[in-house]
Amino acid sequence: MERIVILGGGFGGLTVATELETLAASGKAKVTLVERNTHFRMGFNKQWVLDGRRRPDEGRRPYASLRARHAAFIRDAITAIDTGSRTVQLTSRRLEYDHLVVALGAELAPELVPGLSEGGYDLFDDAAIPRLKAAVEGMTEGTLLVAVASTPFKCPPAPYEYALLLDDMLRRRKVREAVRLLLTTPEPQPMPTAGKVVGAQIRALLEEHGIEFLTQYKPKAVDPTTRIVGYDNGAKIGYGILAAVPPHRAPKVVRDAGLTDASGFVPVELGTFRTSAPDVYAVGDVAAIKLPGGGPHPKAGVFAEAEALVVARALAAEVAGVEPTTYAGIGTCYVETGGGMAAPAEISLLDPSGPRARMESPSVAGLAAKEEFERERFGRWFGG
Numbered sequence: 001m002e003r004i005v006i007l008g009g010g011f012g013g014l015t016v017a018t019e020l021e022t023l024a025a026s027g028k029a030k031v032t033l034v035e036r037n038t039h040f041r042m043g044f045n046k047q048w049v050l051d052g053r054r055r056p057d058e059g060r061r062p063y064a065s066l067r068a069r070h071a072a073f074i075r076d077a078i079t080a081i082d083t084g085s086r087t088v089q090l091t092s093r094r095l096e097y098d099h100l101v102v103a104l105g106a107e108l109a110p111e112l113v114p115g116l117s118e119g120g121y122d123l124f125d126d127a128a129i130p131r132l133k134a135a136v137e138g139m140t141e142g143t144l145l146v147a148v149a150s151t152p153f154k155c156p157p158a159p160y161e162y163a164l165l166l167d168d169m170l171r172r173r174k175v176r177e178a179v180r181l182l183l184t185t186p187e188p189q190p191m192p193t194a195g196k197v198v199g200a201q202i203r204a205l206l207e208e209h210g211i212e213f214l215t216q217y218k219p220k221a222v223d224p225t226t227r228i229v230g231y232d233n234g235a236k237i238g239y240g241i242l243a244a245v246p247p248h249r250a251p252k253v254v255r256d257a258g259l260t261d262a263s264g265f266v267p268v269e270l271g272t273f274r275t276s277a278p279d280v281y282a283v284g285d286v287a288a289i290k291l292p293g294g295g296p297h298p299k300a301g302v303f304a305e306a307e308a309l310v311v312a313r314a315l316a317a318e319v320a321g322v323e324p325t326t327y328a329g330i331g332t333c334y335v336e337t338g339g340g341m342a343a344p345a346e347i348s349l350l351d352p353s354g355p356r357a358r359m360e361s362p363s364v365a366g367l368a369a370k371e372e373f374e375r376e377r378f379g380r381w382f383g384g
């Protein structure tokens, strides 16, 4: 029986395990999913906790209720991957594989910017969000600085959404006029892969909400005592509250396995998601994928899922002869704009003339579609 081991129970790993359920049930393959956490939650849940739509203990699902009943679920930390001996070391045991899917996401590395951990709140860390919420709720004046530390980062619209949601929080408390809200990013424009039109739409939203916006600003160091961020371009910005998107890289266990390149992520072939190691695939945030024009493939749950589906079908085709599927590179994100609205943005990455994106106007229906996005995935992966 073929042994398929899936590392990581996020968007990518959950999709592979769910998609291989029929194969596992048929007895033709032993499917094992390894994840260190007890519960899954979506990235945007952090934003809903920040602005008070959810409590920190809401919006999660236990791996104990996985719908992929024929997959073995192991809750453990992965400590080593050896593609030579085709083994994975966990804290408690060693697993052998015939096919390995690495879906371990991105590791957050705030320590790569000196002072960032001490001086700022990490917008991508669940634990930091309630503390940031309390700080913003106590703010009556000064500068609230949202800073993107480096690229790539997961969810290209996330910093823009955060700035708009923070604006909304301050407006609700009627202190917005007294607070300077500022967003800096090393990017040349918002969501570069989505193109100039979507970039201009996001800029217009920021402007409409009085959010100052500076591009090609890469933080070099943060001084937590004086509360000043120093940038690569020599600029310095003082802040009362700093909320940052930290640097991202592949998790240490993946880097130690020799699977990464200079990008800090795992290079894979677009469409097959095969790594340079035999029978090892990488999907989602952990992967470095180049689009046909040479640009970077964006990191987002919706794409992790689409890539994982292709890999799962390729494995099912190899083991059981079922029909494989090709990667379309199409995904929709629901860009939160505050005020109970979101703007659906569809992007088609593999268009022959380059990535093509279209973003609708913000609407209440757009946010309802985002809520449905979550409900649908929870149902598909966990039932109920």
Ligand SMILES: Cc1cc2nc3c(=O)[nH]c(=O)nc-3n(C[C@H](O)[C@H](O)[C@H](O)COP(=O)(O)OP(=O)(O)OC[C@H]3O[C@@H](n4cnc5c(N)ncnc54)[C@H](O)[C@@H]3O)c2cc1C
Pocket: 007, 008, 009, 010, 011, 012, 013, 034, 035, 036, 037, 042, 043, 044, 045, 046, 047, 076, 077, 078, 079, 103, 104, 105, 106, 123, 124, 154, 155, 158, 251, 253, 283, 284, 285, 286, 299, 300, 301, 302, 303, 304, 333, 334
């Ligand atoms: C604020 C925010 C908002 C977002 N909004 C959206 C959105 O609206 N739409 C969208 O499509 N995407 C969104 N995203 C992005 C999305 O969350 C990620 O792109 C997606 O989770 C990537 O899936 P993945 O499977 O590659 O990795 P993850 O979902 O990160 O899964 C990786 C898993 O591996 C596990 N793991 C890592 N290391 C180990 C180890 N050593 N041992 C055991 N387990 C390990 C982790 O615990 C984790 O569960 C958002 C992200 C953020 C932060």
